[in-house]
Amino acid sequence: MSFKELNLIEPIQKALRTDGYLEPTPIQVKAIPPLLKGKDLLGCAQTGTGKTAAFAIPILQGIQAEKKSTKGNRQIRALIVAPTRELAIQISESFKSYGKNLEVKTLVIYGGVGQNPQTKVLRQGVDILVATPGRLLDLINQGFVSLKNVKYFVLDEADLMLDMGMLKDVKKIITFIPKIRQTMFFSATMPTEIGELANSILNDPVRIDITPESPTVDIIEQSVYPVDKVNKTKLLVHILKDKKIDSALVFSRTKHGANKIVAYLEKAGFAAEAIHGNKSQNARQLALNNFKKRKTRILIATDIAARGIDIDELSHVINFDLPEVPETYVHRIGRTGRAGLGGKAISFCDFGEKPFLRSIQKLTSKSIQEVTEHPYPLVDTTIKPKERSNKRRSSTKSFESNEQKQNSKETKNGKIRREKRANESKKTNSKNNQKRKSDHWSKS
Structure with missing residues (x-):
């Protein structure tokens, strides 16, 4: 038609x-x-x-x-x-x-x-x-x-x-x-x-x-890179050195994270810009226009800022942070599969994000290819929330202990000052009494 x-x-x-x-x-x-x-x-x-x-x-x-x-x-x-x-x-x-x-x-x-x-x-x-x-x-x-x-x-x-x-x-x-x-x-x-x-x-x-004739997950080449959280930026730089990546939309879970990624990429010699809620509207629109016109090859975005953005022929979507909601993953990678076009979606997954990955694969009924042959393979397979929590409690106890000591010290000092003022007052009163007695006898 x-x-x-x-x-x-x-x-x-x-x-x-x-x-x-x-x-x-x-x-x-x-x-x-x-x-x-x-x-x-x-x-x-x-x-x-x-x-x-x-x-x-x-x-x-x-x-x-x-x-x-x-x-x-x-x-x-x-x-x-x-x-x-x-x-x-x-x-x-x-x-x-x-x-x-x-x-x-x-x-x-x-x-x-x-x-x-x-x-x-x-x-x-x-x-x-x-x-x-x-x-x-x-x-x-x-x-x-x-x-x-x-x-x-x-x-x-x-x-x-x-x-x-x-x-x-x-x-x-x-x-x-x-x-x-x-x-x-x-x-x-x-x-x-x-x-x-x-x-x-x-x-x-x-x-x-409207359901696409070919589901997004079927027409997009997907892969996941197990990597320690501290090495994600290094891995991103390694991947972006590939000249075949014509344009990359990189998703960060937070606005602060997006800014840190941009700063790291710029130090590594890449031109990158970010769009998120803390950016002014003019800055966001300029960054988006630069990306659409291929003046900027890399755009870092949060989910809210990127929702509804239509970018023609986007070659790659990179999930720097896996989303906690699996449907969000489908929305993200769908940006490189517009109008039936193929594309590539790359995801980084640290050990703490493994549950998110399982949820995504369950939703899409698709096993995502795992890439382990890269310079920064996953090493740290421990999560220590209790230790962090204990540290916070220990820190709190330490703070409370110091506070109690300080209060005790202040109480002791206050008591000393009050006793000193009382003694000075007694001495003053004694002198006044003596003076009044002297005056009385002199008048007599």
């Missing part, structure tokens, strides 16, 4: 051809026709399936049709809410790309940057608003955003919003939107709370569940 067969207007078809999109993905084939008819939609699909175009194209076509019959100032007709800044920016770029030949204006708003440039564009009027929940509510409360004319509402990556504690904000936002609207709801998974939210805001939706 071609995009032409989906009854798209020529300006959109032209934009798709320019961008090199010739055939729609399965979710686009299933979603675009009912959305063009105004139906609500519930889509269970992961990032990388083409879902952004699945909802963006019908919205663009609908707004363009309205513009032919109405005139006046631009009003927000479509609202897309996304959990992260990176995903919001990416969605906005997709709308601008598909709608480049239309008279439609798109704006993206998110926190972490000054609001003045965003409010300036809002005053001029926009047709499509892509936003993260926090900044959107902030600008609504300040009177910069009115959602009373919204006709199209999209909630993307709803399960991630649940994980990030955003559902309360999302529910507040929904109260500002007209009840008569077209709603599109997307989530990679459907936990109970997300299912309840979907049922409360959708009206007789078309349900689409």
Whole structure:
């Protein structure tokens, strides 16, 4: 099937051809026709399936049709809410790309940057608003955003919003939107709370569940390197010396860990950048753009910062730290298997991460190839949480002992000072008494 067969207007078809999109993905084939008819939609699909175009194209076509019959100032007709800044920016770029030949204006708003440039564009009027929940509510409360004319509402990556504690904000936002609207709801998974939210805001939706023709775990070459935790950075440097690694997305469990990896790689002569929540939005976007344009070969990321990022033809994903949740592993490595393309996923596993590895293999029903022939093989097979705990208790006892000694010393010193002041007071009183007696006798 071609995009032409989906009854798209020529300006959109032209934009798709320019961008090199010739055939729609399965979710686009299933979603675009009912959305063009105004139906609500519930889509269970992961990032990388083409879902952004699945909802963006019908919205663009609908707004363009309205513009032919109405005139006046631009009003927000479509609202897309996304959990992260990176995903919001990416969605906005997709709308601008598909709608480049239309008279439609798109704006993206998110926190972490000054609001003045965003409010300036809002005053001029926009047709499509892509936003993260926090900044959107902030600008609504300040009177910069009115959602009373919204006709199209999209909630993307709803399960991630649940994980990030955003559902309360999302529910507040929904109260500002007209009840008569077209709603599109997307989530990679459907936990109970997300299912309840979907049922409360959708009206007789078309349900689409997209499963890739070839599961991610089957099309990606996976391997795991047993290595001591202290040698992980050395092993990473060793692996990245391979010129066949065209681009590598490296996952760290923590923001602090991501910064340490970047610092180590830079000392080793590699150009690397990090994206995580402690980075400014401008720094995160610059790092991501440099990576997409191949200016930077290595990008270090945490899971939250990387969720929703779409990177074409990523050759390698490296799990510097194995995730504690096995589903997260599938999300991570899936970034190198987009659109059916193969790729390689390399994982480091210290002895303490063995349970995580077993959980991953159980979930994927796949045994991951173990690579032991490398310069930094696993040696330390002991975990000593009790010793660490005892050290903490010992340290606490030592601290308490010192504190008790200090208190005892302070008490003793205080007692000495009080006794000294009492003796001085007695001497003073004695002198005064003697003086009064002397005065009395002299007067007599």
